[in-house]
Amino acid sequence: MTNIIRLDGLSKHFGSVIGVDDVSLSVRKGEFLTLLGPSGCGKSTLLRMIGGFEEPTAGQIWLDGEDVTDLPPNRRAVNMLFQDYALFPHMSVGKNVGYGLKVAGTPKREVETRVLEVLDLVGLADKAGAAPHQLSGGQQQRVALARAIVRQPKVLLLDEPLSALDANLREAMQVELRHLHQKVGLTFIMVTHDQTEALTMSDRVIVMRAGRIVQDGAPQSLYDLPGSPYIADFIGTTNLFASRIENGRIACHGQPLTIDPQSILPGARTFGFRPEKARLLRGDANGSNLLRGKVAEVFYHGSVARIIVDLGAGQVLVDLQITDAAAGLPQLGDAVAVEIAAHKIMGFAAEDAA
Amino acid sequence: MSLTAAPSTVRTAPARRTSKQLRKAVDAWVWVGVAGLILTFLYIPIVVLVAFSFNTSRSLSWPMTGLTLDWYRKLAENDQLITAVQNSLYVAVSATVLTLLIGVPAALALDRLEFPGKGIFRKLVLLPIALPGIITGISMLILFRLIGFGLSLETVIIGHATALLAVVVTQVFARLQRLPHSLDEASADLGASGWQTFFLVTLPNIRTAVIGAGILSFTLSFDEIPVTFFLTGRDNTLPMYIWSTMRRGLTPEINAVGALIVAASILLILVSVLLQRERPRPSR
Amino acid sequence: MTLPLPLRVRKALVLSPPLIWVVLFMFVPYTILFVFSFWQQQYPTFTPALQLGNYQTLISDPQYLRTLLRTIKIAALVSLFSLLLAYPYAYFLVHKVRRPALRQTLYMAVVAPLWVSYLLRAYTWKTILGTEGILNSFLISTGILTEPSPIFLYNQTSMVVTLTYVFIPFMVMPIYAALEKIPRNLLEASADLGMGRTATFLKVTLPLSLTGVVAGFTMTFCLAFGDFIAAYLVGGPDGMMISNVIATQFGASLNWPLGSALALVMLVIVLAIISVSDRFERLGKGAFA
Numbered sequence: 001m002t003n004i005i006r007l008d009g010l011s012k013h014f015g016s017v018i019g020v021d022d023v024s025l026s027v028r029k030g031e032f033l034t035l036l037g038p039s040g041c042g043k044s045t046l047l048r049m050i051g052g053f054e055e056p057t058a059g060q061i062w063l064d065g066e067d068v069t070d071l072p073p074n075r076r077a078v079n080m081l082f083q084d085y086a087l088f089p090h091m092s093v094g095k096n097v098g099y100g101l102k103v104a105g106t107p108k109r110e111v112e113t114r115v116l117e118v119l120d121l122v123g124l125a126d127k128a129g130a131a132p133h134q135l136s137g138g139q140q141q142r143v144a145l146a147r148a149i150v151r152q153p154k155v156l157l158l159d160e161p162l163s164a165l166d167a168n169l170r171e172a173m174q175v176e177l178r179h180l181h182q183k184v185g186l187t188f189i190m191v192t193h194d195q196t197e198a199l200t201m202s203d204r205v206i207v208m209r210a211g212r213i214v215q216d217g218a219p220q221s222l223y224d225l226p227g228s229p230y231i232a233d234f235i236g237t238t239n240l241f242a243s244r245i246e247n248g249r250i251a252c253h254g255q256p257l258t259i260d261p262q263s264i265l266p267g268a269r270t271f272g273f274r275p276e277k278a279r280l281l282r283g284d285a286n287g288s289n290l291l292r293g294k295v296a297e298v299f300y301h302g303s304v305a306r307i308i309v310d311l312g313a314g315q316v317l318v319d320l321q322i323t324d325a326a327a328g329l330p331q332l333g334d335a336v337a338v339e340i341a342a343h344k345i346m347g348f349a350a351e352d353a354a
Numbered sequence: 355m356s357l358t359a360a361p362s363t364v365r366t367a368p369a370r371r372t373s374k375q376l377r378k379a380v381d382a383w384v385w386v387g388v389a390g391l392i393l394t395f396l397y398i399p400i401v402v403l404v405a406f407s408f409n410t411s412r413s414l415s416w417p418m419t420g421l422t423l424d425w426y427r428k429l430a431e432n433d434q435l436i437t438a439v440q441n442s443l444y445v446a447v448s449a450t451v452l453t454l455l456i457g458v459p460a461a462l463a464l465d466r467l468e469f470p471g472k473g474i475f476r477k478l479v480l481l482p483i484a485l486p487g488i489i490t491g492i493s494m495l496i497l498f499r500l501i502g503f504g505l506s507l508e509t510v511i512i513g514h515a516t517a518l519l520a521v522v523v524t525q526v527f528a529r530l531q532r533l534p535h536s537l538d539e540a541s542a543d544l545g546a547s548g549w550q551t552f553f554l555v556t557l558p559n560i561r562t563a564v565i566g567a568g569i570l571s572f573t574l575s576f577d578e579i580p581v582t583f584f585l586t587g588r589d590n591t592l593p594m595y596i597w598s599t600m601r602r603g604l605t606p607e608i609n610a611v612g613a614l615i616v617a618a619s620i621l622l623i624l625v626s627v628l629l630q631r632e633r634p635r636p637s638r
Numbered sequence: 639m640t641l642p643l644p645l646r647v648r649k650a651l652v653l654s655p656p657l658i659w660v661v662l663f664m665f666v667p668y669t670i671l672f673v674f675s676f677w678q679q680q681y682p683t684f685t686p687a688l689q690l691g692n693y694q695t696l697i698s699d700p701q702y703l704r705t706l707l708r709t710i711k712i713a714a715l716v717s718l719f720s721l722l723l724a725y726p727y728a729y730f731l732v733h734k735v736r737r738p739a740l741r742q743t744l745y746m747a748v749v750a751p752l753w754v755s756y757l758l759r760a761y762t763w764k765t766i767l768g769t770e771g772i773l774n775s776f777l778i779s780t781g782i783l784t785e786p787s788p789i790f791l792y793n794q795t796s797m798v799v800t801l802t803y804v805f806i807p808f809m810v811m812p813i814y815a816a817l818e819k820i821p822r823n824l825l826e827a828s829a830d831l832g833m834g835r836t837a838t839f840l841k842v843t844l845p846l847s848l849t850g851v852v853a854g855f856t857m858t859f860c861l862a863f864g865d866f867i868a869a870y871l872v873g874g875p876d877g878m879m880i881s882n883v884i885a886t887q888f889g890a891s892l893n894w895p896l897g898s899a900l901a902l903v904m905l906v907i908v909l910a911i912i913s914v915s916d917r918f919e920r921l922g923k924g925a926f927a
Contacts, residue, residue, distance in 0.1 A: 051543060053539055053542075053543075072542065073539065073542040073543045074542045074543070074544075074545045074546055074547060075545075078543075079543055079544065080539070080540070080543045082536045082539070082540055083536075084534060086536035086537050086539065087540075088540075088541075088555055088559075090558045099541070099544050099546070099554070100544030103544065103545050103546040103547075103550050147540075147544065148543075151544065151545065382734070385726075385730045385734045388726050388730060389727055389730050389731075389744065392723050392724075392726075392748070392806075393744075395723070396747070396748060396803070396806070397747075397751075399759060399762035399763060399766060399803065400751065400754060400759070400762070402762055402765065402766060402772060403759075403761075406772075413770055414765040414770070414771065417775075417779060455655065456655050456656045457656070459652045459655055459656050460656035460660075462652055463652055463653045463656060463657075467649055467652065467653060469649070469653060475656075475660060478664050481664070484857065484860040484861075484908060484911075484912055485860075485864070485905070486860070486861075486863065486864020486865070486866075486881060486904065488864060488866055488881045488884055488885065488901070489671070489864070489904065489905055490667075492884065492888055492897065492898070492901055493668055493670065493901070494663065494667050495888065496670050496671060496674055497663075497666060497667045497670055500670065515659075516659070516663045519660075548648045573753055577755045577756055579756075579757060579867055580864075580866060580881075583885070584888065593755065593757050596757060596758070596761075597757060597867075597870075600757075600761055600764075600871065601870065604764065604765055608758075608761065609765075611758075612755065612758040612761070612762075615754065615755045616754050619750075619753040619754045620750075622753060623746070623750050623753050627746065
């Protein structure tokens with residue numbers, strides 16, 4: 001597939017503050033790409049530069065083979081779904097959706113048909129005459145979506161599209177956005193700080209930190225093979241600890257663990273394992289790669305319980321699958337052992353200063 | 355309440371309640387009294403102004419001697435007054451249009467644009483709100499004199515537009531600040547040019563503020579003296595005419611003009627109140 | 639900057655009319671006023687000069703200082719009385735009137751007189767307070783006075799009454815806005831923590847409404863300070879304000895440079911008051927945000 005967007009060494013400085021720092025990136029046609037990172041990491045600025053709302057300090061933006069770096073938003077074939085929807089309060093839903101066509105001088109008849117088509121696509125064909133404030137949050141979002149895709153942009157930009165919705169609606173919209181993406185076949189670039197959202201919805205996730213890309217990959221590779229302790233902890237949860245490798249063994253808060261030398265580089269300084277990849281055993285269990293400690297806290301989540309185990313010199317998290325309710329949960333102060341298979345331990349070079 | 359409650363509670367509760375009710379009633383009357391006093395202070399002069407325009411006697415003293423419409427009839431025959439009203443209308447309409455044409459872009463610039471000297475620009479524009487009109491008046495008088503510009507109603511218009519700029523900018527700016535910038539961005543994103551965005555998105559959403567500011571500017575200009583005093587040539591505006599009459603002596607004719615102005619003001623107030631009611635509700 | 643040309647042109651189009659206007663009719667005139675204050679009067683014209691004579695006159699001739707102090711005094715009294723009337727009224731509206739429609743109406747009732755000609759509102763006081771005026775004739779008809787008294791008009795009291803009357807809406811508006819912005823739950827929290835109504839008012843309501851008070855005080859003070867119409871109508875020689883002296887310099891006395899110097903003194907005082915008030919407001923925002 002061809003690249004629809006190419007960013008070349010894109011930077012944005014706000015005075016002395018660096019918002020985006022030398023980012024290069026290609027987006028394939030039809031891809032659902034997510035920019036993921038904490039607030040202030042530059043992901044929104046990057047998106048806004050693609051949309052034309054921020055001027056890059058340096059670098060180029062190529063859209064479908066054309067350099068659009070200096071073009072204003074109204075001359076770029078990309079459209080944006082705004083975080084606050086930005087529906088025009090003085091226009092009906094139908095007028096909102098048709099706005100982009102109207103300013104382009106599309107004949108009235110054609111505007112009407114296309115507005116109805118796209119409203120139908122988002123399931124709001126009967127709301128064309130309503131005012132935006134008469135709609136629910138979820139409906140407003142769909143209107144904004146319809147308005148953004150009615151011009152058939154080359155790329156749809158989505159700026160934290162789900163952050164204003166409540167939890168239930170958010171999950172429904174995740175599914176709906178995915179379906180819509182498959183149906184219309186547009187390229188989607190979404191910004192979010194919600195890792196679950198990023199993992200569930202996208203084909204590819206780009207993790208950003210302090211204006212730079214720190215990892216770029218499919219959701220699964222990001223989760224299973226995090227490139228740094230930062231990502232290991234940002235995507236999902238990871239028990240991280242510092243140690244040195246001595247004779248193929250490391251120390252987790254003072255207790256020895258064996259590692260798999262094939263999956264870990266010899267220079268690794270930080271190690272970790274995910275709570276759901278460890279097993280919680282009774283305190284008198286025997287075996288290899290056990291961390292012994294006491295239950296410090298229990299968080300019950302229904303199908304799973306997350307247990308904080310106090311190892312004496314530190315704490316680790318471990319998830320307990322609850323398959324049999326009668327088995328009961330461990331009690332505070334119970335002596336337990338945490339078993340972690342050697343090949344499930346991840347190793348990283350020393351955490352960078354950033 | 356249970357009948358088995360302690361007798362003492364049953365006895366004292368109503369007593370306590372009445373004393374509390376009494377205190378509340380006194381409290382309420384004190385407040386109504388204070389508010390009434392202030393409203394009386396504000397409205398007695400206006401009532402007096404209007405009432406005496408119908409008084410048969412020439413002197414403005416109590417009690418009124420009888421009712422008449424003579425003073426209004428005299429107004430209708432007063433050519434000087436009619437010219438003054440025409441001049442005032444010309445000045446107020448022109449100054450309002452001018453100050454809107456400058457003030458709306460100024461508010462837009464303050465809200466949406468970054469440019470060098472923005473801080474000084476803002477301070478200068480907003481200065482006349484607190485600045486005595488006389489300073490605007492004399493500084494422009496000196497300017498016009500130095501560049502050899504004769505004083506006329508047009509110089510008054512320029513003076514008024516300058517002094518009223520602050521009114522327009524504050525009102526429109528306040529509304530713009532409540533208008534999310536994402537609306538502009540969405541409009542541009544959907545392919546609209548800057549002009550299209552202004553006329554199709556921004557202006558409809560600040561419409562009532564612009565009209566409100568326009569009405570207020572018109573009223574203030576129609577009533578303006580300090581700037582007019584220094585910038586007018588031989589032509590009189592209505593307030594200048596009334597003022598010169600006033601300084602010669604008090605006549606019920608002035609009261610009649612006043613009563614008409616009060617009536618017109620009430621009309622304008624109603625219009626601007628209706629405008630505020632009609633304001634579209636925010637989308638969320 | 640690497641702005642694309644269309645955007646830069648658009649920016650300039652929006653910005654240039656107000657910018658040109660402000661420079662031409664505000665910045666330039668104020669600058670000229672400043673320069674003029676150093677010119678010299680040589681009756682019947684004035685010549686360019688750079689001398690402090692006008693300012694020396696202002697200091698050495700006691701009548702200017704006296705007028706200035708009187709103006710400050712009258713303006714301060716006007717602000718004070720406006721405050722004493724406006725605060726209870728605004729408090730009454732926000733805390734005692736429960737029906738929003740009634741509250742809105744009573745608020746409009748105070749603001750509405752602003753729309754009625756200022757000149758006429760000041761003029762009415764002349765008709766009320768004069769020797770042949772309504773107050774005197776009323777007092778005589780009720781037998782309290784036997785002959786008309788001139789004490790009501792043409793003095794500083796009549797100035798303060800008239801100007802308070804004229805400018806009080808400017809005090810009500812910001813105080814009302816400030817009181818209305820105070821979240822009700824703060825007052826409930828205060829009561830919940832065991833404070834009485836007076837203590838709650840003094841420790842919560844009053845401090846939080848102080849920004850409104852300062853804004854109102856600044857506004858009424860500056861307006862009264864710069865007023866020059868009321869003095870002609872109800873002030874008399876003892877009620878003359880600094881603006882009247884300036885107007886005289888530009889009229890009968892034909893001493894524009896001296897008038898400019900006076901206007902500049904006035905401008906500096908007004909600017910000083912605004913900047914102090916601004917600083918207070920910013921301080922308040924920081925503390926209560």
